[in-house]
Amino acid sequence: MEVIKRLIRRVVGAFLTLLLLWQFFILVKVFAKNDLPLIDTTIQAVRYPICAxxxxxxxxQKYFPYGHKFYSLYGQELVKEAKLLKEFIVNLWEK
Incomplete structure (x- = not known):
């Protein structure tokens, strides 16, 4: 029983690690594709949800333009990546 619990913990841990890496990949992609200043955008991305x-x-939007733009672009990228992931899983399932 203890072996099964450890296996489940490792599988869940691996899944959460992959999910975190995927989120980081999307963040890097948003910054790489768009001309956003790193420091200003990072500060505003922290303050924007508090303001909202x-x-x-x-x-x-007026006081935190980079924060608003970042979340808008991040949401768009997240939707695109989620659709690609869904297609990938469906294709794997059908094979």
Missing amino acids: IANPSEVC
């Missing part, structure tokens, strides 16, 4: 909780979207 308490204020309308227009206010946050």
